[in-house]
Amino acid sequence: MEKNKTTGEVMETRVREILDRYPEGRTENLIPVLQDVQDVDGYLSEESVVEVSRHLNMPASKIYGVATFYNQFRFAPLGKYHIQVCCGTACHVLGAATVLDEIQKNIRVKSGETTKDGLFSLEVVACIGACGLAPVISINGNFHAKVTGGSIKEILDNYRNQG
Amino acid sequence: MSFLIEVNNKNIGARSGETILDVMKREGINVPTLCYIKDRFPSGSCRMCVVENTKTGRLVTACSTPVDEGMKIQTHSPRVIESRKTIVELLLSNHPDDCLYCVRNKNCELQDLSEELQVRERRIKGEKNKIHIDRSGASLVRDPDKCILCGRCVRICEEVMGVACIDFIDRGSKSFIGTAFDKSINTSSCVNCGQCIMVCPTGALSEKSHFTELISMLNNPEKTVVVQYAPSISVSLAEEFNMPPGIDINNVLNGALRKVGFKYVFDTTFAADLTIMEEAAELIDRVKNGGKLPMITSCCPGWVKFAEEFYPDMLPNLSTCKSPQQMLGAVIKSHWAEEKGAKPEDIYSVSIMPCTAKKFEAQREEMTSMGISDVDAVLTTRELGQLIRMYGIDINQIAPETNDSPLGFRSSAGKLFGATGGVMEAAIRTAYHMLTGEELVRFRIEPLRGMKGCKEASIDVNGLNLKVAVVNGLANARILLDIVKRGEKELHFIEVMACPGGCINGGGQHIGASEEAVMARMKALYDIDDKETVKVSHKNPEIIKLYESFLGKPLGRKSHKLLHTDYTKRDVLL
Ligand code: SF4
Ligand code: SF4
Numbered sequence: 001m002e003k004n005k006t007t008g009e010v011m012e013t014r015v016r017e018i019l020d021r022y023p024e025g026r027t028e029n030l031i032p033v034l035q036d037v038q039d040v041d042g043y044l045s046e047e048s049v050v051e052v053s054r055h056l057n058m059p060a061s062k063i064y065g066v067a068t069f070y071n072q073f074r075f076a077p078l079g080k081y082h083i084q085v086c087c088g089t090a091c092h093v094l095g096a097a098t099v100l101d102e103i104q105k106n107i108r109v110k111s112g113e114t115t116k117d118g119l120f121s122l123e124v125v126a127c128i129g130a131c132g133l134a135p136v137i138s139i140n141g142n143f144h145a146k147v148t149g150g151s152i153k154e155i156l157d158n159y160r161n162q163g
Numbered sequence: 164m165s166f167l168i169e170v171n172n173k174n175i176g177a178r179s180g181e182t183i184l185d186v187m188k189r190e191g192i193n194v195p196t197l198c199y200i201k202d203r204f205p206s207g208s209c210r211m212c213v214v215e216n217t218k219t220g221r222l223v224t225a226c227s228t229p230v231d232e233g234m235k236i237q238t239h240s241p242r243v244i245e246s247r248k249t250i251v252e253l254l255l256s257n258h259p260d261d262c263l264y265c266v267r268n269k270n271c272e273l274q275d276l277s278e279e280l281q282v283r284e285r286r287i288k289g290e291k292n293k294i295h296i297d298r299s300g301a302s303l304v305r306d307p308d309k310c311i312l313c314g315r316c317v318r319i320c321e322e323v324m325g326v327a328c329i330d331f332i333d334r335g336s337k338s339f340i341g342t343a344f345d346k347s348i349n350t351s352s353c354v355n356c357g358q359c360i361m362v363c364p365t366g367a368l369s370e371k372s373h374f375t376e377l378i379s380m381l382n383n384p385e386k387t388v389v390v391q392y393a394p395s396i397s398v399s400l401a402e403e404f405n406m407p408p409g410i411d412i413n414n415v416l417n418g419a420l421r422k423v424g425f426k427y428v429f430d431t432t433f434a435a436d437l438t439i440m441e442e443a444a445e446l447i448d449r450v451k452n453g454g455k456l457p458m459i460t461s462c463c464p465g466w467v468k469f470a471e472e473f474y475p476d477m478l479p480n481l482s483t484c485k486s487p488q489q490m491l492g493a494v495i496k497s498h499w500a501e502e503k504g505a506k507p508e509d510i511y512s513v514s515i516m517p518c519t520a521k522k523f524e525a526q527r528e529e530m531t532s533m534g535i536s537d538v539d540a541v542l543t544t545r546e547l548g549q550l551i552r553m554y555g556i557d558i559n560q561i562a563p564e565t566n567d568s569p570l571g572f573r574s575s576a577g578k579l580f581g582a583t584g585g586v587m588e589a590a591i592r593t594a595y596h597m598l599t600g601e602e603l604v605r606f607r608i609e610p611l612r613g614m615k616g617c618k619e620a621s622i623d624v625n626g627l628n629l630k631v632a633v634v635n636g637l638a639n640a641r642i643l644l645d646i647v648k649r650g651e652k653e654l655h656f657i658e659v660m661a662c663p664g665g666c667i668n669g670g671g672q673h674i675g676a677s678e679e680a681v682m683a684r685m686k687a688l689y690d691i692d693d694k695e696t697v698k699v700s701h702k703n704p705e706i707i708k709l710y711e712s713f714l715g716k717p718l719g720r721k722s723h724k725l726l727h728t729d730y731t732k733r734d735v736l737l
Contacts, residue, residue, distance in 0.1 A: 046343075046344055062327060064343040
């Protein structure tokens, strides 16, 4: 982290740098702007949405409305372990819904959210290209193949034990 | 270009550029709508207004389909009726179905449609919504479970009010209407205007009610319960009782309020006169002594919050005058209480307002003195209607009565406060007198009257060319203020009313009133001004007396303490 700056300030500078690349008031750039912000921050914070809203001259409610329309945006920072549940066709057919359900019950947050302790965050993604392993989940990029409702607890507990 | 189209096997005239719905309305053919808002670009999203184009065999939305020469339309064919019925059944599939307990029972477009289309069973079962009710606001209660996602509130809030604190969130069957980050409405930029309530077809949006407390106070022998009512109430309440719009029932209103149990009945219009005395003096002071100009009115609490959020740099331009409701509230609990020998804490002060934002205003911290609110409860016109019905009072049988005095007499200038342009007209009448010692030759300032969103006038006052503007609908305020900020227009005085048309069309008024009804209310106010003799605030004998016996002079020390206030920038998500 840069010296003498709070996390908030660092974040603000980073968002500013992104916004400087886009002309003011041009709302058609909203999606790319939000994507860039999420790329650097990992999520869309309230502060960054306010910055974007000022720059594009667009009400925060509209931005939130657009951002929640798309699955790709999240509004909480990523957890230490980021779980991606593939819901592509193959995974879907082989029971991704049960897997997702089980994970949501286990960590008690829904897709797009992060657990209070910051350990896990959850995201539903379309096909991650590992159909042979279906149903598959990826945690911080590590694939777990042929998961079932029953195997979720063990997988997650393993991460929990690593702290 | 005009041409003929065929509607229900009859030829009728149509013009290019019109929509099917425009033509149907003119012809008196009733096509139901939900997402449609008059004079706004159609969104065509609810599909309620489908009609059959028998030439193409397609169902099209009447609100968003332009007419074509030779078009053949069926508005009530079996296929059309079946589609509309299915739409209503789908809307009902996740609806809570608690009509009996709903604020909008018997006044709900969804109820009407399901009755009209003879929906008699629940054919389509969906999962019910389970979104929490948002009661965080001082004025507004949001119950998204009852929302049918017509989007009217979203559009009014953005396009007419220029606030845009709500929008569609999420998508598909999970969609709902909410604020940025789905926070509670009290932390948003909502200005409490209530215009969203006015357009909501269902009970998803309503005002925060103070009924329970009010009724217990009315029955508490230790409390003196007093009431004041705003200038526009007497010309709009009649509609709550199915009377035609534009009837002034002022004296009946006094009688009804006493029957309900209010001990003293005051007229906020008296305080409108008081506001004018202070505001006119303030304007003159600013003009003469190089104060901040243009001065902007501050009697509309929706506008005041809007300014605190969106135009904090212009707060010094706002008049420091409290609104008439708060001036009267302050005088009642100080001077009047003292004269009566009553303790302020034993007085329960109620006001009847055409406005939901007044509920917010009454609980602002600046509007209390030593922990006691100047106004304890605010009821809308609608709630007053409910109260009168609840007490079994037949409004047609009430003997007319006058209000209590002092704090009851009013000029007709004060009455004009109820309509856009009225505060300005009243202020100019008195400012002119204060500056010249004479009365205006013509009191009526025509360019400032009527429903237009932005109006301007200039008045010659002893060689000073006083330039004024009047805006209503906060989106119009935005346009004017931006022009002023860019230095493209020089003005001395601006009147802002948040609601389109002013208080006669406030967010607390009768739901479902047409534009004609609003104009009838406006005309009723103008008629009062035409026929009465005391047409200026400074000639109100009770005002003169209040200054002589208590306040001293406008902008004096006592006025400053009781009748003026200040504003602060608000940090909300914009
Ligand atoms: S009360 Fe006014 S500002 Fe608030 S949500 Fe409704 S329309 Fe918007
Ligand atoms: S709250 Fe009312 S006006 Fe707004 S979308 Fe829902 S039903 Fe329509």
